[in-house]
Amino acid sequence: MRTQVAIIGAGPAGLLLSHLLHLNGIDSIVLESRSQAEIEATIRAGVLEQGTMDILKNAGVGARMQAEGALHHGIELAFDGRRHRIDLSELTGKAITVYPQHEVIKDLVAARQAAQGQLLFEVSEVELHGIDTVTPTVGFTHQGAATRIEADFVIGCDGYHGVTRPAMPLQGRQDYQRTYGFGWFGILVESAPSSNELIYAQHQRGFALVSTRTPTVQRLYFQCDPADHVDNWSDDRIWGELHARLENNDGWRVNEGRIFQKNIIGMRSFVSTPMQSGRLFLAGDAAHIVPPTGAKGMNLAVSDVHLLAQGLEQFYHQGQEDRLHGYTAAALKRIWRAEYFSWWMTSLLHNFTDASLFQREMQRAELECVVSSRAMATALAENYVGAF
Template identity: 45%
Template sequence: MSRRRTQIAIVGGGPAGLLLGHLLRLEGIDVVIVERASADYVLGRIRAGVLEATLTDLLHRLGIDQRLKAEGLPHDGFYLADGEKLIHIHVGELTGKTVTVYGQTEVTRDLMDAAEDRGLEIVYEAGDVALHDIETEAPYLTYSKDGVEHRLDARFICGCDGFHGPSRKAIPESAGRTYEKVYPFGWLGILADVPPCHHELIYANHPNGFALASMRSASRSRYYIQVPVDEDINQWPDDRLWDELALRLGPEAARHLTRGTAIEKSIAPLRSFVFEPMRYGSLFLAGDSAHIVPPTGAKGLNLAASDVTYLSDALIRYFRSGDGTGIGGYSDRALARVWKSERFSWQLTTLMHRFPATSPFDRRMQQAELDYIAGSRSAQAAIAENYVGLPL
């Protein structure tokens, strides 16, 4: 077995692991990222693209924001639609801040491309990754690569390996608690090289179900509709999906809807999930390994960025001065922001979707809430504040 040592071993080479690796390497800390998939597979994951300032500030700090500045689309508002009613949430006016539309795939690509120059080592296609002795101060990883077994010793392990990765599963059941809500529907998404139907996002509540008009660039659009969680994607040829989008988004958006062939089409289930605590011994969890939010609030990647901000600050302090205060408080600090983002995503999901068991009373509550939002600057300000990202 091959054996080596590093200061930090990161499990997972998606954006959370890459961001954390770059931040630690910027301070001269030794890091190795171990990723089970290939680089091409990681880049092939189609994910969200609304970035809070928390994330764009991190990319600027790392000097990895050239393409973001050139290609990112600043947004200072979005719409909530209910029938023919369009409610504009003017985020810029209400908060003085904006978000940026820039695909998660592009963030990942930029971080990958900058890894070699920063001396950030990434081991792709690592099989059978396992964590050992995480309750001690001498944890280690084992994995296989090209038929060779490897052992990677570290002072700390950071699990950035998503919901299905091995990191969270390495924590004894008795040491953690899971909170979960599984929604009875999914999002059927289509990605197409067509201009968006509107320059801002539209979240629509329609009798047939939720719909979202979004984009990845000025020439690439991303649309979603709510479908049953067990829906057969083969029942949704492109033409049927475009027809349904035009219906649910409303007549104004439909007039500007450009149809095109799907580059990618998939159905994603929706769930709210939190695992506590986000630290066990020498293992820290960050991003989707610790929490999942419905995509309605565009918080998944942004929550990973706030986790990484807290965790990198704590680890840098530890290696600079031996101060363990930050690592001791990481879980509580991260979870305080996680639960607020979970609340916002749950609230927006509940407001804008049609649930199978929705009663006439429930529907009138949705309408009353939307009427209140339409006429209340304070309500709009609360939504805007959460949408752009709460303070760290």
């Protein structure tokens, strides 16, 4: 098989890159280890920044997002028994849309299939060869047959546990990582939304978050021990914890319903540099991970592949490689800003077991400053909507 760009991974990053390349007349093949049904059923967060919304709309894959996504003009911070609204639109002129990641994937798969793009699902034994040459190859097994792709470029969009990041040369590589001592216990609930906007709560029992997936599905989280197990949490115990952390004396209550999914996710920050070597480029979780507090994960992946699409367009249509050569530097400016914001939000809202009484009071004072100072609220809002 021959293509111009071989893309490993059919998450939002890989699928969007393939579609952006198609719009510019550049061929690609996308390889994915899971089935189409699996990637379209994996429910994950979906807070889309203004820039991500614009990229999807401009690429012709934003119609359903605009029709079905929930446009949010603000968020709420809850602490000390009170809720405080941060008006994103008033402070920045921009907003965010809550539209689950698996719905973005469905839209992108549909677009690629409508354009007769090559998406190969359920591939295995993926191997990269010759990434330091101008003719890299990707070997893999599909439908029981060993196959090879010859390409000009290989793009790794296959996540932290994929095959592309380990294929990067060790010499000159630097990994940055922080692992937090807590996780998030997440549930999906069949119920009407508890709130029109996301609620981020800091409580003496730990952090909690209220989000919405659809008009009939809520996504709720609370801080937990990452070594805990979902089997230790009955539905009654979960609701008791959420009521305690989220509610105060104003009469507002979390809507309960049937819990149909429970999971625990770890919290960590990770960046691997450089994000390119020879003809291999990394994007999304293959190169960086943020804690979910800042809602940056999918937005960073979209930003990465938008840069790559511009670089590949310049290469094929203008015969220049400036943007490709500068990809890591350009991407890292946005990545480290997002890493900082995600770290800051995480530090602002979570309980740390090793925090002194002084540090806890500093955390409370900082929350008060954020909700009482227009300058600090604007800084939060600008980072949240991605206005940089």
